Amino acid sequence: MRACRREPVPFTPIWLMRQAGRYMPEYRDVRARVGFLELCKTPSLAAEVTVTAAERLGVDAAIIFADILLPLEPMGLDLEFMKGDGPVIHNPMRSAADVHRLVELEEVGALEFVLEAIKQTRRALRSDLPLIGFAGAPFTLASYMVEGGGSKTYVQTKSLMYNDSGAWNAMMSLISRALVKYLNAQVEAGAQALQLFDSWVGCLSPDDYQQYVLPHTRSVLAGINRETPVIHFGTGTGELLRLISEAGGNVIGIDWRVRLDNGWERIGHDKAVMGNLDPVALFANRKHLRLQAKTILEQAGGRPGHIFNLGHGILPETPVENVIALVEMVHEMSTQ
Amino acid sequence: MRACRREPVPFTPIWLMRQAGRYMPEYRDVRARVGFLELCKTPSLAAEVTVTAAERLGVDAAIIFADILLPLEPMGLDLEFMKGDGPVIHNPMRSAADVHRLVELEEVGALEFVLEAIKQTRRALRSDLPLIGFAGAPFTLASYMVEGGGSKTYVQTKSLMYNDSGAWNAMMSLISRALVKYLNAQVEAGAQALQLFDSWVGCLSPDDYQQYVLPHTRSVLAGINRETPVIHFGTGTGELLRLISEAGGNVIGIDWRVRLDNGWERIGHDKAVMGNLDPVALFANRKHLRLQAKTILEQAGGRPGHIFNLGHGILPETPVENVIALVEMVHEMSTQ
Numbered sequence: 001m002r003a004c005r006r007e008p009v010p011f012t013p014i015w016l017m018r019q020a021g022r023y024m025p026e027y028r029d030v031r032a033r034v035g036f037l038e039l040c041k042t043p044s045l046a047a048e049v050t051v052t053a054a055e056r057l058g059v060d061a062a063i064i065f066a067d068i069l070l071p072l073e074p075m076g077l078d079l080e081f082m083k084g085d086g087p088v089i090h091n092p093m094r095s096a097a098d099v100h101r102l103v104e105l106e107e108v109g110a111l112e113f114v115l116e117a118i119k120q121t122r123r124a125l126r127s128d129l130p131l132i133g134f135a136g137a138p139f140t141l142a143s144y145m146v147e148g149g150g151s152k153t154y155v156q157t158k159s160l161m162y163n164d165s166g167a168w169n170a171m172m173s174l175i176s177r178a179l180v181k182y183l184n185a186q187v188e189a190g191a192q193a194l195q196l197f198d199s200w201v202g203c204l205s206p207d208d209y210q211q212y213v214l215p216h217t218r219s220v221l222a223g224i225n226r227e228t229p230v231i232h233f234g235t236g237t238g239e240l241l242r243l244i245s246e247a248g249g250n251v252i253g254i255d256w257r258v259r260l261d262n263g264w265e266r267i268g269h270d271k272a273v274m275g276n277l278d279p280v281a282l283f284a285n286r287k288h289l290r291l292q293a294k295t296i297l298e299q300a301g302g303r304p305g306h307i308f309n310l311g312h313g314i315l316p317e318t319p320v321e322n323v324i325a326l327v328e329m330v331h332e333m334s335t336q
Numbered sequence: 337m338r339a340c341r342r343e344p345v346p347f348t349p350i351w352l353m354r355q356a357g358r359y360m361p362e363y364r365d366v367r368a369r370v371g372f373l374e375l376c377k378t379p380s381l382a383a384e385v386t387v388t389a390a391e392r393l394g395v396d397a398a399i400i401f402a403d404i405l406l407p408l409e410p411m412g413l414d415l416e417f418m419k420g421d422g423p424v425i426h427n428p429m430r431s432a433a434d435v436h437r438l439v440e441l442e443e444v445g446a447l448e449f450v451l452e453a454i455k456q457t458r459r460a461l462r463s464d465l466p467l468i469g470f471a472g473a474p475f476t477l478a479s480y481m482v483e484g485g486g487s488k489t490y491v492q493t494k495s496l497m498y499n500d501s502g503a504w505n506a507m508m509s510l511i512s513r514a515l516v517k518y519l520n521a522q523v524e525a526g527a528q529a530l531q532l533f534d535s536w537v538g539c540l541s542p543d544d545y546q547q548y549v550l551p552h553t554r555s556v557l558a559g560i561n562r563e564t565p566v567i568h569f570g571t572g573t574g575e576l577l578r579l580i581s582e583a584g585g586n587v588i589g590i591d592w593r594v595r596l597d598n599g600w601e602r603i604g605h606d607k608a609v610m611g612n613l614d615p616v617a618l619f620a621n622r623k624h625l626r627l628q629a630k631t632i633l634e635q636a637g638g639r640p641g642h643i644f645n646l647g648h649g650i651l652p653e654t655p656v657e658n659v660i661a662l663v664e665m666v667h668e669m670s671t672q
Contacts, residue, residue, distance in 0.1 A: 153615070153651055158614070158617075202572075205614055208614075238574040239598070257575055259575070262575070
C-alpha cells in the first residue's frame, strides 16, 4: 500500500499475477473437485485459493481469485470455459445490432459471489496483507466480447472499431459504466487496492489506443473511489505507457519487453510502477533468476514506488519452489 | 531498390508481406491441387504464385514464395505443415544432446528448389520489378526448432537459452552459418534484395536480445554479399529497434505498434525503414484505410528511404480488392 503511494518501504514488496493458479498443487487439488467457473462462483473456495497462495509464497499482497470475464455474463454474454481451450463466448458481438442487445449492468448483485469472496478472504487473510480486487479494462473485455474468445490478430474487434465507431463507443461506454460499479463494489466489500487488466491492448497502434480506447479507460479510472490505489496494467505496451499513464492509475504495470528504468521514465516518476520479470525467468536456474531479479531492482534504483511483479501471469508449468525463491530473493536483495 | 539505398523516388514503393497467400483466389486455386510444402518444393508453382501476386496487386516488388522453415529439414528437423495448425517439428531441440544431433548445412543443394524458383521467377517477372529473397533469422528459427512449432510463451526456447547457453550458442551459430550460405545462394540465383524475418524476437527483453541473439544475427548480416540490400524485420520490437539496427540491415522493418516517425528516429535516419500499416486496417472501409495510409506517409515525411508495407503479413481473410486499393492509394498519395 505504501509502495502504491510512493512512500519509503523497508524492502521492495512483491506479489505475482496469477499467483493462485494451475502451477500450484494446492490449486490443482481444488480444481480436481470443481470447474473453473464454479470455483469463481463459490466464495469459500475462491477465498481459500486466494489465501493459500499468498501464505504459501510469502508475498506482500493477495489478489482475489476471480476472472476478468465474469462481468460478461450479467451483460448478456454466454460464457463458457472449455477444457484446455480457454474461454468461449457463444454469442459474440459482431455488429451494432449485437451491441444493442447488451444488458446495462444496473447493479452488481449478479456478481455478488465475487464480493462475498472478497469479504471472506479479507476475514481469513493476515491483517497486514492487503487484498487487491480487479477487473478487465474496457478494450480487453471488448476484445473477448467481439472475438468470442482469445485472438492472435483481433480482426473482428478492430474491424468493428474502424467500421462502426458508434457501435464501438456504445459498447465501450456500457462496459465502462459496468466496471465503475463493479470495482467500487469490490472496494466496499474490502478490496484495498484495485488492478485494471488491459492485457491485450498492446495489439493497438498508439493512435488507435488514443482514439478508441483511452477515453473509455479514463472514464473507468475517474469513476473509482479516490482513496483506493489503482494498478493499470497491460502487455506489449512499450509505445503506450505514456498514454496508459495519462488514462489514469496510481501504479502502471510494465512488462519485460521494456526495461523498467526506461518504462518508468516514460510513465513519469510521479507514478509508481509494477513489474517486470519475464514469467519464463522462473524456469531458469537460481543463479540466472537471481541475476534477472537483481537487474530489475537495480533499474528501479531504490526509488520509492516500485512493486515487484512479473510482466504477465505465472505460467502453468512454473516450478513452485522457484516462485518462493524469487520472493525471498527480492526481499533479501532490496532490504536496506 | 532505390528506396533501400535512400535515394529519391518518384513515389513511395509498396509491397506486402505474404502478398502471395491464402487471401488470394489464384493462390487458393493452386493450393487446392498441392499441399503447402509441395508448393514450396515445386519451382514452377512457387514462381507462378510469386509472379501472379505481384502483377495482380500492382506492387513494386515480388518476394519469392517459400517458407522460413524450409532450411530446417536439411539441418535434421522433421517438419510437417498440419492443416489448420501450422508447422509442427516432430523432433524438437530441447537439450544439448538434441543440439549436437543438428546437421551442419555444408552446401545448399538440399534447398535447390528455392534457388530454382528464384531463377524461374526472375525470368517470368517484369524486368523492372525487383525480386526479394528471404530467410528466418536465427532466433525465430531457433524458437520453432526448440518449441516444435509456434508458441505464445517461448518457455522451452528461453529455458534452453537461460539454462544452457553453451547449447544455445552452438545452435544459434550453426543456424547462422547455414543462413549465410542460403541467403548468398539466393542472391546468386537472382534475388536482388533480401529480407531477414525475426518475426518473434519481440518476445524478448532488450537485455536478452542483446546477450543471446544480437551477436548471431549480426554474424548472418555481416556474411551477406555487401551489394545486396537487406531488410531486417521483426514484430513487437519497439524497444529493440535500436539494437536490431545495430545488428545490421539496410532497411529496418517497423510494425504498427510503433509510430513510423518515432521508430525511424530510434533506428537512425542513416537507414531506410519499411512499414507499418496494421494488417487489420485492410478490413476497414476505404475512407478509414486511406486515412491510416496517409498518416503513415505523413510520418515518413517524404524522406527518401521509406518502403510502404504492413507491420506483419496479410491475414487470410483480407479482401483482395482492399489490398489493390491500398497499393493505388499509396502510389497516388505519395506521388510528388
